Amino acid sequence: xxxxxxxxxxxxxxxxxxxxxxxxxxxxxxxxxxxxxxxxxxxxxxxxxxxxxxxxxxxxxxxxxxxxxxxxxxxxxxxxxxxxxxxxxxxxxxxxxxxxxxxxxxxxxxxxxxxxxxxxxxxxxxxxxxxxxxxxxxxxxxxxxxxxxxxxxxxxxxxxxxxxxxxxxxxxxxxxxxxxxxxxxxxxxxxxxxxxxxxxxxxxxxxxxxxxxxxxxxxxxxxxxxxxxxxxxxxxxxxxxxxxxxxxxxxxxxxxxxxxxxxxxxxxxxxxxxxxxxxxxxxxxxxxxxxxxxxxxxxxxxxxxxxxxxxxxxxxxxxxxxxxxxxxxxxxxxxxxxxxxxxxxxxxxxxxxxxxxxxxxxxxxxxxxxxxxxxxxxxxxxxxxxxxxxxxxxxxxxxxxxxxxxxxxxxxxxxxxxxxxxxxx
Numbered sequence: 001x002x003x004x005x006x007x008x009x010x011x012x013x014x015x016x017x018x019x020x021x022x023x024x025x026x027x028x029x030x031x032x033x034x035x036x037x038x039x040x041x042x043x044x045x046x047x048x049x050x051x052x053x054x055x056x057x058x059x060x061x062x063x064x065x066x067x068x069x070x071x072x073x074x075x076x077x078x079x080x081x082x083x084x085x086x087x088x089x090x091x092x093x094x095x096x097x098x099x100x101x102x103x104x105x106x107x108x109x110x111x112x113x114x115x116x117x118x119x120x121x122x123x124x125x126x127x128x129x130x131x132x133x134x135x136x137x138x139x140x141x142x143x144x145x146x147x148x149x150x151x152x153x154x155x156x157x158x159x160x161x162x163x164x165x166x167x168x169x170x171x172x173x174x175x176x177x178x179x180x181x182x183x184x185x186x187x188x189x190x191x192x193x194x195x196x197x198x199x200x201x202x203x204x205x206x207x208x209x210x211x212x213x214x215x216x217x218x219x220x221x222x223x224x225x226x227x228x229x230x231x232x233x234x235x236x237x238x239x240x241x242x243x244x245x246x247x248x249x250x251x252x253x254x255x256x257x258x259x260x261x262x263x264x265x266x267x268x269x270x271x272x273x274x275x276x277x278x279x280x281x282x283x284x285x286x287x288x289x290x291x292x293x294x295x296x297x298x299x300x301x302x303x304x305x306x307x308x309x310x311x312x313x314x315x316x317x318x319x320x321x322x323x324x325x326x327x328x329x330x331x332x333x334x335x336x337x338x339x340x341x342x343x344x345x346x347x348x349x350x351x352x353x354x355x356x357x358x359x360x361x362x363x364x365x366x367x368x369x370x371x372x373x374x375x376x377x378x379x380x381x382x383x384x385x386x387x388x389x390x391x392x393x394x395x396x397x398x399x400x401x402x403x404x405x406x407x408x409x410x411x412x413x414x415x416x417x418x419x420x421x422x423x424x425x
Contacts, residue, residue: 102115275314308349359413400417403415
């Protein structure tokens with residue numbers, strides 16, 4: 001029942017993990033929404049422009065009327081074409097002399113006076129005449145007044161101080177910049193939140209898969225342990241069971257590494273920080289490997305300065321042990337055929353840093369592995385640098401520095417730096 005429950009949980013985690021289709025859907029949705037908004041804005045401005053053209057009357061200036069006005073023996077007469085044009089638009093016109101009297105008019109409303117003072121002329125030039133929007137044109141000692149029907153034109157003179165206009169323009173620029181920053185900040189917030197949800201979903205998915213694998217794997221390891229020592233099996237069968245047990249242990253380590261490197265990649269591995277004496281930890285790990293190796297298989301040389309001997313670091317002890325063990329495993333797996341594996345461990349103090357170097361006489365790192373380890377990209381979970389990736393992310397998770405390279409004499413080299421503190425006497 002527990003196995004089935006774990007499987008269901010893993011499937012739920014898998015379904016939560018956004019894939020490429022989700023990312024493409026998100027991108028297409030954003031682009032489609034943006035293009036739709038642009039299209040709606042263009043349509044709106046086109047409709048407004050059409051309405052303006054549709055409702056904008058054919059403007060007739062006072063100069064045009066004056067050009068078509070002819071002085072005859074019986075008085076002024078207007079060209080028939082201009083009369084037709086004014087009549088079609090329901091416009092009217094009148095001519096004032098130097099004393100403000102009307103000397104000629106065309107379709108002038110009855111409520112409009114026949115004489116005007118200077119103040120009346122000044123007022124109508126700026127506002128309205130009896131609620132009629134009018135336009136004036138001076139011609140020698142005469143003034144041509146052309147009027148439109150009431151309630152057809154919004155006619156007001158607007159005045160603003162130049163200092164105020166400058167302030168408004170500057171404020172507008174700052175408002176645009178603030179709006180842009182606000183939009184960018186909002187976009188960054190949602191993208192970051194969406195990215196974190198994806199990262200969390202990935203961590204949960206990996207944890208679910210790891211749980212699903214560990215459950216049957218534990219059963220395989222348990223049965224294989226019992227069968228290896230069973231007297232009912234032949235020597236060949238016991239050897240095969242030993243291989244199954246060994247490969248089960250390898251699979252268990254792979255699952256643990258997958259889970260750990262996934263959490264370290266997104267800084268979700270909780271660090272159980274404590275005071276750790278690096279000198280003692282290095283000797284402990286080196287002694288463990290020397291105890292498990294054959295006499296002619298491994299040689300480890302440890303050199304620790306007196307100042308480093310009295311230093312400690314704030315770190316997760318288990319993670320540091322795991323990182324050092326991974327370096328040892330890497331050296332053992334990539335040793336030269338038929339040669340003894342030689343490892344040199346050095347530890348020293350350099351200012352505020354506790355420095356640890358790890359070197360061997362193996363085949364060194366391939367160019368592809370070095371390229372991935374030296375890359376500035378966040379993701380380094382490629383299979384061929386799984387163990388070294390844990391070393392890299394462990395050091396960074398503790399706020400340290402790390403570099404990988406190959407030795408000129410042959411073999412690999414790794415230097416780690418962690419913040420050091422002095423032991424109190």
